[in-house]
Amino acid sequence: MTQYSKSLTSLALQKFFKSFWGVISLFFICICTFIAVFGYFFITDKSENANQMHLVIHSKPPGFKVQMLVVPNPEKTHKTFAEYFTGEKITDSYIPISSYSIKNDSVYYTEYSDSDLVQIEKVLPLHIFPEAQSxxxxKENYIEQFNYVLGTDNYGRDLLSRLVIGSRVSLAIGFVAVFISLVVGVFFGSIAGFYGGKIDAAVMWLVNIVWSIPTLLLVIAITLALGKGFWQVFVAVGLTxxxxxARVIRGQIISEKQSQYITAARALGFSDWRIITKHILPNCMAPVIVISAANFASAILMESGLSFLGLGAQPPVASWGSMIKDHYSYIILGKAYMAILPGITMCLLVLAFMLIGNTLRDVFDVKN
Structure with missing residues (x-):
């Protein structure tokens, strides 16, 4: 039996890797996941949520470069292991400057300005820079050149950094929402299909009630009940x-429970729990995997829609939906890329999951 199952697995993998769009989509999702997890190792803004604001350099075009004066924060400690993945909670202060000079134990600098007529020179004592022996x-320790590859947003934050960190919300909402939907759906679908009768009627009544409510309205209602926030959105999307x-699992179990191997399992005295989990569910998971891929894409779109409406991930958490909300007015101001870029990345990620779902549907189709 093990050898036979392995051959089926290898056959499914061979069919999957023969699909060009399936492989491309899987590669793209893996790249996005890698970037989301290790984003702080290569983005410019190392602060938590990539939320370092510099209003004097707001809405700058892609490729913008500026000198930054780094003012050490005395409360800052050595970066912990977790902060390499979550960002620094206490950061140094970064001041965009046009020029600087050191005179009489003081640092004189001119803060960056778009206008040459507004050049305000400020001064800081040199002793707050402990490694400025010369x-x-x-210059080596406290002057940095920042290159904003995609420019800055309306608050002067690095757009690329926000885009990378925003991918974490989209991927996380997909994983958590799909996990919740699988746990709840498989449970209710299993007991409804296996036991039938009044239990089936009660479960299907609940399913029909939930299904009759528009998904977005139900998510908004759950979000308002649980409160606005990061994890509340995950739960709300998963519960819808x-x-x-549940419907797919119920139908699969109804067709499978009359099979001879289930009759044999009953004759051997196996418990209902073992029959469902060890014998029936493994033979019903193919269509569920396909649905999960589609649900993953739907969860990303739903979270982005909620963030656009102000009900999703709350500031300063970076979210593609909130980025579109903050910058959609710039479409008519000649800087449409600020809203289009997060929209394009979202579309590509959703398209990748939909193509994965289509490929899995073909792989698990016994007629192919």
């Missing part, structure tokens, strides 16, 4: 996606 050491899983 002018060369000061289980009905389709």
């Amino acid at each position: 002018e060369t050491a000061f 996606m289980w009905v389709e899983v």
Whole structure:
């Protein structure tokens, strides 16, 4: 039996890797996941949620470069292991400057300005820079050149950094929502299909009630009940996606429970729990995997829609939906890329999951 199952698995993998769009989509999703997890290792803004604001350089075009004066924060400690993945909670202060000079134990700098007529010179004591033993050491340790590849947003934050960190919300909402929908849907679908009768009628009544409510309205209602926030959105989206899983599992179990191997399992005295989990569900998971891929894409779109409406991930958490909300007015101001870029990345990620779902449907189709 093990050898036979392995051959089926290898056959499914061979069919999957023969699909060009399936492989491309899987590769793209893996790249996005890698970037989301290890984003802080290569983005410019190392602060938590990539939320470092510089209003003097707001709405700058792609490729914008500026000198930054780094003012050490005395409360800052050595970066912990977790902060390499979540961002620094306490960061140094970064001041965009046009020029600087060191005179008489003081640092004189001119803050960056778009206008040459507004050049305000400010001063800081040199002793707050502990590693500035010389002018060369000061330049090496406290002057940085920032290159904003995609420019800055309306608050002067690095657009690329926000885009990378925003991918975490979209991927996380997909994983958590699909997990919740699988746990709830498989449970209700299993007991409804296996036991039938009044239990089936009660479960299907609940399924029909949930299904009759528009998904977005139900998510908004759950979000308002649980409160606005990061995890509340995950739970809300997951609790609205289980009905389709439950219906599929119920139908599969109804067709499978009359099979001879189930009759044999009953004759051997196996418990209902073992029959459902060890014998029936493994033979019903193919269509569920396909539905999960589609649900993953739906969860990303739903979270982005909620963030656009102000009900999703709350500031300063970076979210593609909230980025579109903050910048959609710039479409008519000649800087449409600020809203289009997060929209394009969202569309590509959703398209990748939909193509994965289509490929899995073909792989698990016994007629192919």
